[in-house]
Amino acid sequence: MSIALMTAAFRSPIQSTHKFVLVALCDNANDQGECYPSVSMLCEKTSLSDRSVQKSLAYLEEKQFIQRRERHGRSNYYYIADPRTWFTPEQYSPPNDVHPTPERGSPPPPNVVHPTPERGSPITINEPSLEPSVNQSGRKVRGKTILPKDWILTKKLGDWALEEFPHWKADDVRRIADKFRDHWVANGKQMKDWEATFRNWCRNENRPWTANARASPAKQLSAKDQARQAVSEALTGNGGGQHGRIIDI
Incomplete structure (x- = not known):
């Protein structure tokens, strides 16, 4: 389950039925946006009919919210697109609230200093984020x-x-x-x-x-080397027959 993808899915500017199916896909996806739930599982999660889920998947694929790849004998593989492509820049970026310039002669703003905690006060521990760390290029670290x-x-x-x-x-x-x-x-x-x-x-x-x-065959002997080999076999008795044997006198 990817918290970032689910948060973006809830904000997506699409009709509620399609949005519900998209949220269900994000609930099954890893941090890279990959998942492979069956249609029956999506029907169970969304309480929608098989036909409604199929129509929503076709819509999400047509609008490039997801990419779908069929796997024979297994459930389809889905890849959820980068949520930044779902919105216009104005929709995706938070509002930029600019504070008004103070009038000349206005007193400086008060410097509010938080009091030092008492001894024995409980220590605040910030839990690590559930989202994967990213490098400066925006690519996820340790991802497959x-x-x-x-x-x-x-x-x-x-x-x-x-x-x-x-x-x-x-x-x-x-x-x-x-x-x-x-x-x-x-x-x-x-x-x-x-x-x-x-x-x-x-x-x-x-x-x-x-x-x-x-395993390549041995090099073919030349005619001269073959003649030498024949003479050697005849002298050593390997040529066969009476003509190839040496007789001592």
Whole structure:
């Protein structure tokens, strides 16, 4: 359950039935806005009919409040959009109350000093926030994400793969990247670092290449080397027959 998303959902400027379904989704979502409740669960939470819930989900998806992805044999996967996209800047920003400039000659405002607490007074403890900490860029710390459907191989990762595995060609790296994207998009699993996951994927893909190199056939002997080998076998008795044996006199 994300308190921030639920608070924004209650403030959302949409019709009450759609808002109720959005609140129910936020109640199931993690701090990254990801959830996968079934339609029956949403009906139970909102006391709405199956048809009403389906209509609200279609409306929320059309208005880009949520993104929905179907999973065969399982409940749909929902991603709740950033609440800042739900409002206009005026609706999202709090009112800016500007105090009037004091008249000239007005006395300075009183300096109210809070009294020192008595000894033995209870200590006030501020509980930690339920919301995840964020860095300066606004991205959530320690969060896991799923691989986006439009993931593409970056030049940085492509150069790393060609340098790490010199026997690969550019087409090999692109084929491996396509295989990597299709696997993880279909899997839907969350990871903290997708670049590290891709590097490990390349190392696993390289194992068959190394095994094939070890299992390659021996180098074909030249005609000259074959003749030398035949003479050696004849002299040592490995040629077979009476002509290949040495007779002591």
